[in-house]
Amino acid sequence: MRIYLLVLAIAAAVTYLVTPVARLLAQRIGAVTPVRVRDVHSVPTPRLGGVAMLAGLAGALLVASQIEFLQPVFDDNLPWAILGCAAAICLLGVADDIWDLDWFTKLVGQVIVAGAMAWQGVQLISFPIFGLTIGSSRLSLVVTVIAVVVAINAVNWVDGLDGLAAGMIAIGGTAFFVYTYVLTRTSSPADYSDLATMVVAALVGVCVGFLPHNFHPARVFMGDSGAMLLGLTLAAASIVVTGQINPGLVSTTAALPAFVPILLPVAVLILPLMDVTITILRRLLAGKSPFHADRTHLHHKLLDRGHSHRRAVAILYVWTFVASCSAAALVLFPVYQVLIGAAIGVVIAVIITVVPIPTPSFGKRRTAHHPS
Secondary structure (H helix, E strand, C coil): CCHHHHHHHHHHHHHHHHHHHHHHHHHHHCCCEEECCCCCCCCCCECHHHHHHHHHHHHHHHHHCHHHHHHHHHHHCCHHHHHHHHHHHHHHHHHHHHHHHHHHHHHHHHHHHHHHHHHCCCCCCCCCCCCCCEEEEEEEEHHHHHHHHHHHHHHHHCCCCCCHHHHHHHHHHHHHHHHHHHHHHHHCCCCCCHHHHHHHHHHHHHHHHHHHCCCCCCCCCHHHHHHHHHHHHHHHHHHHHHHCCCCHHHHHHHHCCHHHHHHHHHHEEEEHHHHHHHHHHHHHHHHCCCCCCCCCCHHHHHHCCCCCCHHHEEEEEEEHHHHHHHHHCCCCCCCHHHHHHHHHHHHHHHHHHHHCCCCCCHHHHHCCCCCC
């Protein structure tokens, strides 16, 4: 555990220290989010936080590669494939942060990067449900690309309030980290070094290091460069763990359902995925393009109900905590106990969501909303 926490701490420290540099760079080159009608931030804000996040991820993996305990993880090319594709998607985001690329160009770039990562071995081949295996290498590639692109855009779309995306991924990533660590240590006590656990630890560290600069009122936004990097990295960790850890090897006292390796990544991204689905359906029903930018995201609905900026973010944090921790808890507790805990969590989350508490600062919010 200490080694993984070291990886997390290095990612956090590097990201925290590099973020002011990224902010200054964004100001120099004009990568600044203007104040638009659909936004609720009040001043133009730099948006190259993803550059600092990439530095944190790279620094953590470089140090990890020198640690003896993690050497088996680096016996193949997968860690560097993930880092290389994270860098590629970050560069695509940087281009969008500077020049505001159209949605089609970004989508093509995302597909190319996701395909490159799958081609290098980060690919969905099997599912831990009844030993189900994807029928062909071509289908495996297609399913992987779709999964990665969906994750990228889910995180990107939910990045709409200060600290929202980074905090949600930090919370969900922590649950994911506990799950993969416990399951790997239980199923392989002799050698529990694990790629997914290491990557998720670094991902959580990146978010933790960025959040102090991004809490409301944010001094810098992560931009598409950061949101797409988070989505791709989380997807990569999910793909690596899915089908590679056999839940059947875990002690039956954990009462671990076989579908948890698939359920957990979905639980971590449940709010972003809901936001994508609901927003697209709403736009289509209104006769608009699914990529039409507006104020119909979940976080906008919370603001419209009278919640303050920070309270809206806290509400979405709570929902993320309930969903991701409930799924991860299945590796530690019997199903009925998890269901009871999840039910209590949902009741609490519903109460704080439906009770609006207007604040005097309602008209002075800032946000990192992207043109999606």
